[in-house]
Amino acid sequence: MKLNVNLGELSLKNPVMPASGCFGFGKEFSEFYDLNQLGAIVIKAATGEPRYGNETPRVAETAAGMLNAIGLQNPGVDGIIERELPFLESLDTPVIANVAGSTIEEYVMVAEKLSNVSTIEAIELNISCPNVKEGGIQFGTDPEVAQELTKEIKRVSGKPLFVKLSPNVADIVGMAKAVEHAGADGLSMINTLTGMRIDPHTKKPILANGTGGLSGPAIKPVAIRMIHQVRQITDLPIIGMGGITTTEDILEFILAGADAIAVGTANFQDPLVCKNLIDQLPNTLRKYGYESLQEVREARCTQVSI
Numbered sequence: 001m002k003l004n005v006n007l008g009e010l011s012l013k014n015p016v017m018p019a020s021g022c023f024g025f026g027k028e029f030s031e032f033y034d035l036n037q038l039g040a041i042v043i044k045a046a047t048g049e050p051r052y053g054n055e056t057p058r059v060a061e062t063a064a065g066m067l068n069a070i071g072l073q074n075p076g077v078d079g080i081i082e083r084e085l086p087f088l089e090s091l092d093t094p095v096i097a098n099v100a101g102s103t104i105e106e107y108v109m110v111a112e113k114l115s116n117v118s119t120i121e122a123i124e125l126n127i128s129c130p131n132v133k134e135g136g137i138q139f140g141t142d143p144e145v146a147q148e149l150t151k152e153i154k155r156v157s158g159k160p161l162f163v164k165l166s167p168n169v170a171d172i173v174g175m176a177k178a179v180e181h182a183g184a185d186g187l188s189m190i191n192t193l194t195g196m197r198i199d200p201h202t203k204k205p206i207l208a209n210g211t212g213g214l215s216g217p218a219i220k221p222v223a224i225r226m227i228h229q230v231r232q233i234t235d236l237p238i239i240g241m242g243g244i245t246t247t248e249d250i251l252e253f254i255l256a257g258a259d260a261i262a263v264g265t266a267n268f269q270d271p272l273v274c275k276n277l278i279d280q281l282p283n284t285l286r287k288y289g290y291e292s293l294q295e296v297r298e299a300r301c302t303q304v305s306i
């Protein structure tokens, strides 16, 4: 069965990739299966300098997912280029670099450095992170800031740019329009939803950071709704994510309007999940009467306007 998909200039052999931050830089997972089977690999966020992340505890379980406040721990863009990318170079599968920062200058510097590396085929812009220098405005929640950042990155990067949208907004369509207008080549959605847990014994938040990002099956209906909304106003390729654990979930995301999907939290439960989803996808598509992935995309759900 034909599972290949084109995301603009990017050709994938199938629509399944690990989500940023849930697959490291791939090395550990290569001990479990051949990473060439993946549609693409999205690596952990890169920042200008190495970051050690937030204080522990920085992960907590929830009824249908997890909360994390890792705090963008990573070896910094130079460390990633020197120590992590050589391993990925030998793979015959596109590598997408996830870019983060605290200021526009940092984002631009990181995106430019990664864009100059031939191993990297696309950039994913993580705009759901800390504040701008002057204080207070989140990149992922203010459409004007998101637009400016997207424009600046397009100026220095020749690689396809996927902007990863935060669900922590009232108007996801407004955010999508803003970044499309600024030149985004695609969208990734969604990132985590801000959440919190409190320990009844100490009466304090369980995470040292206070709040964290909720991911896993709990957020899937939010992701489906947002992708469905955004698909109605744009033809940009969409990489969908949020709680995917089964091939039925993949089908649902594509029917909502995604072109490809990323699997995040499920990798922590089962390191083989991406491989298994790829292996099982043809059977699930057949079960629902499809002969190819393209047929699913054509059968997109368009009835509901939100």
Ligand SMILES: Cc1cc2nc3c(=O)[nH]c(=O)nc-3n(C[C@H](O)[C@H](O)[C@H](O)COP(=O)(O)O)c2cc1C
Binding pocket: 019, 020, 021, 022, 044, 045, 068, 070, 072, 098, 126, 164, 190, 191, 192, 214, 215, 216, 217, 219, 241, 242, 243, 244, 262, 263, 264, 265, 266
């Ligand atoms: C532990 C952890 C670390 C993450 N790190 C990143 C990151 O570095 N950059 C990013 O854009 N998203 C990051 N995310 C968000 C995921 O890529 C994904 O968007 C989100 O978890 C929703 O998918 P899921 O429900 O399948 O996990 C992280 C998520 C988790 C759980």
